[in-house]
Amino acid sequence: xxxxxxxxxxxxxxxxxxxxxxxxxxxxxxxxxxxxxxxxxxxxxxxxxxxxxxxxxxxxxxxxxxxxxxxxxxxxxxxxxxxxxxxxxxxxxxxxxxxxxxxxxxxxxxxxxxxxxxxxxxxxxxxxxxxxxxxxxxxxxxxxxxxxxxxxxxxxxxxxxxxxxxxxxxxxxxxxxxxxxxxxxxxxxxxxxxxxxxxxxxxxxxxxxxxxxxxxxxxxxxxxxxxxxxxxxxxxxxxxxxxxxxxxxxxxxxxxxxxxxxxxxxxxxxxxxxxxxxxxxxxxxxxxxxxxxxxxxxxxxxxxxxxxxxxxxxxxxxxxxxxxxxxxxxxxxxxxxxxxxxxxxxxxxxxxxxxxxxxxxxxxxxxxxxxxxxxxxxxxxxxxxxxxxxxxxxxxxxxxxxxxxxxxxxxxxxxxxxxxxxxxxxxxxxxxxxxxxxxxxxxxxxxxxxxxxxxxxxxx
Numbered sequence: 001x002x003x004x005x006x007x008x009x010x011x012x013x014x015x016x017x018x019x020x021x022x023x024x025x026x027x028x029x030x031x032x033x034x035x036x037x038x039x040x041x042x043x044x045x046x047x048x049x050x051x052x053x054x055x056x057x058x059x060x061x062x063x064x065x066x067x068x069x070x071x072x073x074x075x076x077x078x079x080x081x082x083x084x085x086x087x088x089x090x091x092x093x094x095x096x097x098x099x100x101x102x103x104x105x106x107x108x109x110x111x112x113x114x115x116x117x118x119x120x121x122x123x124x125x126x127x128x129x130x131x132x133x134x135x136x137x138x139x140x141x142x143x144x145x146x147x148x149x150x151x152x153x154x155x156x157x158x159x160x161x162x163x164x165x166x167x168x169x170x171x172x173x174x175x176x177x178x179x180x181x182x183x184x185x186x187x188x189x190x191x192x193x194x195x196x197x198x199x200x201x202x203x204x205x206x207x208x209x210x211x212x213x214x215x216x217x218x219x220x221x222x223x224x225x226x227x228x229x230x231x232x233x234x235x236x237x238x239x240x241x242x243x244x245x246x247x248x249x250x251x252x253x254x255x256x257x258x259x260x261x262x263x264x265x266x267x268x269x270x271x272x273x274x275x276x277x278x279x280x281x282x283x284x285x286x287x288x289x290x291x292x293x294x295x296x297x298x299x300x301x302x303x304x305x306x307x308x309x310x311x312x313x314x315x316x317x318x319x320x321x322x323x324x325x326x327x328x329x330x331x332x333x334x335x336x337x338x339x340x341x342x343x344x345x346x347x348x349x350x351x352x353x354x355x356x357x358x359x360x361x362x363x364x365x366x367x368x369x370x371x372x373x374x375x376x377x378x379x380x381x382x383x384x385x386x387x388x389x390x391x392x393x394x395x396x397x398x399x400x401x402x403x404x405x406x407x408x409x410x411x412x413x414x415x416x417x418x419x420x421x422x423x424x425x426x427x428x429x430x431x432x433x434x435x436x437x438x439x440x441x442x443x444x445x446x447x448x449x450x451x452x453x454x455x456x457x458x459x460x
Contacts, residue, residue, distance in 0.1 A: 001141060001145050002110045002111075002113055002114070002141055002144040002145060002148060003128075003141060004106070004110070004128065004129055004130060004131040004137050004140075004141065005090040005091075005128035005129060005130050006130075007090040007128075007130075008090070008092075008130055010089070010090060011089075011090040011091055011092040011130050012059045012060075012061065012062060012089060012090070012091050012092070013061050013062070013091075013092055013093075013094030014061070014062045014063075014064055014079070014091050014092065014093050014094060014095075015061060015062070015063050015064065015094050015095045016064045016066055016078075016079060016093065016095050016097065016105065017044045017063055017064065017065060017066060017095065018044060018065075018066040018067065018068070018069075018072075019043065019044045019045070019065070019066075019067060019068055020068075021044070022042075022043065022044040025095075033052055033060075036052055036053070037050055037052065037063065042063055042065065043065070044063070044065035044066065044067065045065045045067055045071075046065055046066060046067025046068070046071035046072075046075065046078060047065060047067070047078055047081050047082065047436075048063075048064075048065030048067075049062070049063070049064060049065070049082050049085055049086075050062070050063040050065075051063075051086075051087075059087065059089070061094070062082075062086065062091065064078070064079055064082050066078060075435075075436070076104065076108070076371040076436070076437075077104065077105075077107075077108030077111070077112070077371065077435075077436040077437035077438075078105075078108075078436060079093075079105040079108055079109060079436075080105075080108035080109055080111060080112035080436040080437035081112075081435075081436035081437075083108075083109050083112045083113075083125065083127050083129070084112060084125060084127070086127035087126070087127065088126035088127060089126070089127060089128075090128050090129075090130060091127060091128070091129050091130065092129070092130040092132075093105060093106075093129075093132055099134060099135070100369060102132045102134070102135055103135055103140070103370075104370075104371050106129060106131055106132060106135055106137075106140055107140050107143065107144060107370075107437075108436060108437040109129040109437075110129075110140060110141065110144035111144055111147060111437035111438070112125065112436065112437045113125045114144075114147075114148055114151055114439060115439070116151065116152060116155040116439075116441060116442075118152070118155075118156060118160075139267060142262075142263055142266040142267055143263050143448060143451070145262060145263075145266065146259040146260060146261075146262035146263035146266070146444070146447065147259055147443075147444045147447070147448075148259075149169075149173070149255075149258060149259045149262050150252075150255045150256050150258065150259030150442065150443070150444035150447065151255075151441065151442045151443060151444065152442075153166070153169060153251070153254070153255035153258065153259075153442070154248070154249050154251070154252050154255045154429055154430070154441070154442025154443070155441045155442040156248070157248050158230050158231035158247075158248045158281070161230055161248065161251070162204075162206040162230045162231070162281055163201065163204070163206050163207065163208060163209050163228065163230055163279035163280055163281060164206050164207075164209075165230075166211070166228050166230055166251060166254060166277065166279045167183055167209060167211055167279060169258065170211045170213060170258060170275070170277065173213075173258055173261065173262060173265075174213050174215075176265075177215060177265035177266070178215075179213050179214060179215035179265065179273075180213065180214045180215070181211065181212065181213045181214075182212050183209050183210065183211050183212070184209060184210045184212070185207050185208070185209040186198075186207035186208070186209070189208060189209070189210065192210075193298050194210055194278075194298055194318045194319075194322070195295060195296055195297065195298065195318070196295050196297050196298070196303070196314040196315060196317055196318045197209075197210055197278045197280060197314075197315045197318045197319070199289045199293075199295055199314070200229075200235075200280050200282055200289065200311045200314050200315050201279075201280030201281060201282070201283075201315070202287050202288075202289075203235070203282075203283045203284055203285045203286075203287050203288035203289075204280065204281035204282075204283040205283070206230075206281055208278070208279065208280040208281075208315075209278075209279050209280075210276065210277070210278050210279070210318070210319065210322075211228070211275070211276070211277040211278075211279055212274070212275075212276055213261070213273075213274065213275040213276075214272075214273070214274050215261070215264075215265050215272075215273045215274075216265075216269075216270075216271055216272040216273050217272065218270065218272065219269075219270040219271040219272055219458075219460070220271050220272070220329040220330070220458040220459065220460075221271070221272045221273075221274070221326070221328040221329045221330070222264075222271050222272070222273050222274070222328060222329065222330050222331075222332070222454070222458065223273075223274045223275075223276065223323040223326075223328040223330070223331045223332070223419075224257040224260060224261060224273070224274070224275045224276070224332050224334070225253075225257070225275075225276045225277075225316060225319045225320055225323055225331065225332070225333045225334070226251075226253040226254035226255070226256060226257035226258070226275070226276075226277050226333075226334050226335070227250070227251065227252075227253035227254060227277075227278070227312045227315065227316055227334070227335035227336060227337065228251045228253070228254035228277040228278055228279035228280065228315075229250040229251055229280055229281070229282055229311065229312055229315065229336075230248075230250070230251045230279060230280070230281050231247050231248060231250065231281050231282070231283075232244075232247045232250040232281075232282045232309070232311065232312075233247070233282055233283055233284055234282065234308065234309035235282050235283075235284060235288055235289065235308030235309060235311060236284060236288050236289075236290055236291065236308045237291060237307045237308045237309045238284065238309075239309060246430060249336060249429050249430050249442060250312070250336050251279070251336075252334075252335075252336040252427060252428070252429025252430070252442065253312075253333075253334040253335035253336055253337075253425075253427065253429070254277040254279065255429065255442065255444070256334045256427060256429065256444050256445065256446065256447050257275055257277065257332075257334050257447075258275065258277075259444050259447055260444075260447040260450060260451060261273060261275050263447065263448075263451050264451065264454075269454065269460055270460055271454070271458060271460060274323070274328070276319045276322065276323055277319070278315035278316065278318060278319045280311075280315055282308070282309075282311045288308070289305060289308060290305065290308070291305055291306060291307065291308060292304070292305060292306070293305045294391070294392050295314065297314075297317050297318055297321060297415065298317070298318040298321040298322060298415075299317075299321040299324075299415055299417075301317075301393040301394060301414060301415070302392040302393045302394070303317075303392055303393065303394045303395070303396050304389045304391055304392040304394070304395050304396065305396055305397075306389070306395055306396060306397040306398070306399070307396065307397030309397075310396045310397040310408075311396075312335055312336070312337050313335075313337065313396060313408050313411050313412055314396060316333060316335060316412055316415075317411070317412065317414075317415045318415075320333060320412060320415040320416055321415045323416075323419070324415065324416050324417055324418050324419050325418075327418045327419055327420075328419055329421065329458060330359075330419075330421045330422075330423075330454075330457060330458060331416065331419045331421070331422045331423075332422075332423050332424075332425070332450060333412060333422075333423070333424040333425065334424075334425045334427055334446065335424070335425070335426060335427070336426075336427055336428060336429045337405070337408050337426045338404045338405045338408050338426055339404070340403070340404030340405040340406075340408075341377075341404075341405040341426040341427075341428070342428055344377070344405060345375050347428045347430065347431070347432050348373060349373050349374065349375045350372075350373065350374045350375070350425055350426075350427045350428075350445040350446040350449075351374070351375050351376070351377045351405060351425070351426050352374050352375070352376060352377065352423050352424065352425045352426070352446065353376070353377050353378070353379050353406075353409040353413075353423065353424045353425075353426075354376070354379075354421075354422060354423040354424070355379055355413075355422070356420070356421050356422070356423075359421050359423060359453075359457060360376050360423075362453045362456045362457050363376075363423065363449055363450065363453045364376065365452075365453065365456075366448075366449045366450065366451070366452030366453035366456075367446075367448075367449035367452070369452050370448045370449060370451075370452045372445070372446065372447070372448040372449040372452075374425075374446055374449050377405060377406060377409070377426075378406065379406070379409060379410060379413060380403070380406050380410075383403055383406055383407055383410060384410055386398040386400065386402075386403070386407050386410075387407050387410055387411050387414075393414075394411060394414060396411065405426050408426070409424050409426065412424050421457070425445070425446045427445040427446055428445065429442060429443065429444075429445060430442060430443060431443040
């Protein structure tokens with residue numbers, strides 16, 4: 001569990017200074033400090049660090065450059081980038097900042113402490129922050145813990161994070177918060193009418209399954225559906241090696257909803273939560289499903305398979321149809337679904353789809369408030385014919401190469417008939433290069449934005 005420092009007596013002050021406030025700060029300092037800062041060449045550029053010594057050779061203060069307003073728009077979690085460069089000890093933010101800025105700095109510091117250590121132990125970050133007085137330290141620690149869980153799950157390779165291990169992780173989370181969980185596995189999926197989950201996962205040595213977790217007994221209902229494809233070879237439409245390289249992260253949607261569930265349950269939100277994860281491996285053997293096969297989904301719709309590498313929408317379809325049968329107050333689907341989404345918005349933005357304008361507005365507001373960037377994409381109805389092959393109700397991989405993320409989202413929407421408020425996130429789940437508060441590797445996207453939006457969306 002990530003923690004703030006509880007040592008207050010020896011905490012060193014950090015002054016976070018935009019360029020236009022440096023002169024004012026300098027004017028309040030003694031001549032020795034002014035000379036030192038100038039000698040160090042500190043100009044408050046974005047991410048610049050200056051350690052000011054005291055008379056005994058210790059640390060009197062730390063200056064952290066925030067740069068210009070443009071710099072702040074172009075990046076986030078600036079203080080997190082400085083935290084890893086500080087000497088061991090406790091620190092506190094001494095300069096005045098709005099609450100939202102303080103929260104960004106504090107949460108970013110916690111997130112910067114993350115290290116994936118299952119296979120190799122790394123030296124711990126030794127610089128620790130005291131949570132600012134007007135912030136809820138326990139809340140921020142809980143949010144960071146949820147993000148840590150997401151990162152750990154994504155970073156674990158498929159050899160140790162198959163459908164069975166993903167189930168184990170979900171059971172551990174359920175046990176922590178006294179949630180109810182049941183899992184439908186293997187041939188039982190056919191008996192319980194989850195044919196597409198079974199079909200996609202049947203070629204793997206590890207049986208496919210549907211993980212179904214419930215928590216809370218009062219309040220509005222929220223269903224989180226996460227794509228749990230623990231490894232994706234592409235099936236018989238096998239991926240080339242370069243495309244298969246990061247497929248351990250194809251369960252990033254499942255990892256993200258579990259991380260979000262960790263936050264929700266840990267914060268004790270007054271709602272009824274359900275988490276649905278179709279957990280499979282899209283493998284290859286003689287029983288693998290084939291191009292041109294026609295599958296029948298849980299809700300009775302037929303799907304022509306034109307590419308076995310478009311399997312995520314198939315397993316999600318059965319899970320979404322199940323969730324829709326209870327008409328929850330809000331349903332969120334999260335999936336590492338399409339490369340087209342990455343072409344459209346890159347790795348840092350989480351595109352999302354919804355027909356509910358007010359829901360979209362609140363999600364955007366939440367994303368901006370917690371620095372968890374999202375971007376609304378359209379459920380563009382004129383593209384509906386692209387997912388209608390003629391021989392079946394739906395086509396899982398329309399030809400033409402256009403609008404791949406949109407057509408995938410339209411496919412999923414066909415399985416949500418009775419739920420008024422629905423949003424689908426087509427996330428990447430991976431940080432390709434290290435950035436402040438986000439080391440290279442698995443990363444949660446959209447979870448904090450959703451968490452911030454829930455009070456207004458569900459009236460909590």
